[in-house]
Amino acid sequence: MNAITPRETLITLAQAGVRNGGRTLVEGVDLTIARGEIVTLIGPNGSGKSTTAKMVTGVLKPSMGTVARKPGLTVGYVPQKLTIDWTLPLTVDRLMTLTGRHGTNEIAAALDAVGASRLRHAAVQELSGGEFQRVLFARAMIRKPDLLVLDEPVQGVDFSGEAALYELIRRIRDTTQAGILMISHDLHVVMAETDTVICLNGHVCCRGTPNAVKTSPEYLRLFGDRSGTGLALYQHHHDHEHHDDGCVVGAEHGHEHAHHHHEHGEHHDAR
Ligand SMILES: Nc1ncnc2c1ncn2[C@@H]1O[C@H](COP(=O)(O)OP(=O)(O)OP(=O)(O)O)[C@@H](O)[C@H]1O
Secondary structure, eight states: OOSSSOOOEEEEEEEEEEEETTEEEEEEEEEEEETTOEEEEEOSTTSSHHHHHHHHHTSSOOSEEEEEEOTTOOEEEEOSSOOOOTTSOOBHHHHHHTTSOOOHHHHHHHHHHTTOGGGTTSBGGGOOHHHHHHHHHHHHHTTOOSEEEEESTTTTOOHHHHHHHHHHHHHHHHHHOOEEEEEOSOTTEEETTOSEEEEESSSEEEEESHHHHHTOHHHIIIIIHHHSSOOEEEOOOOSSOOOTTOOOBSOOSOTTOOOOBOOSSSOOOOO
16 A cells, blocks of 8 residues: 555544443454555454454444544445345345345446356355355445455355455455455464454454564464464465456465465356
């Protein structure tokens, strides 16, 4: 990003925390997200990642500290799970209109932006995990949010699908300049494009650039020994154009493998 023009701050949490029924779920969270910035929350189960994300979306009010939003801030949210009645037929098209009225062109543009145009008339029940995530992205993007909150966006998606989703997130950031708050499903992997990693454990245990967190004694003390690998950066190398669904081959599923390769000529997205 341009170092001269400071990016507009979208949201600031200052010493924010949530108490519920006499229990502190998370506390002392300082966090800012600027336009075009990617912030990733990591931490073990129950460490307060979702609770922090909910303070950002506004679903939960802080019981300690403050949350300040840019006036008129619009937030898009991609949930970890979506509660829908799987027994009823539901097309992607219909899913896109469940939470708001959107025109045909808007829906087409949103699906196109995530490489899911061909899925428009598909049954939601029949989508793969990665396809379903893309549709949820499109649903969140349709309102052109300033800030996108992604709750474990690649969980349950296989390795090539995971690479494609990370690529999609990067592209959304580049094209829309939305701020992105991402909850990582894996303690040991964050997207390399992440500007700031915040490691939670009921409070902020450490924070900084991925490289700084990777070598921070707090991180290593808490999580480093469990994997023996520390924090790996999920990196994407751009030496060519991608297909929309980011076909990836030849990659072993190992987080130490920061690089992977693409094969051309397959998996074209039919438009
Ligand atoms: N609605 C609630 N009422 C009471 N306690 C809750 C509620 N939601 C979450 N908690 C508790 O708050 C703590 C933080 O939970 P949170 O869901 O934020 O963690 P997380 O880091 O997102 O975990 P995970 O990785 O398992 O999704 C946990 O101890 C959890 O049991």
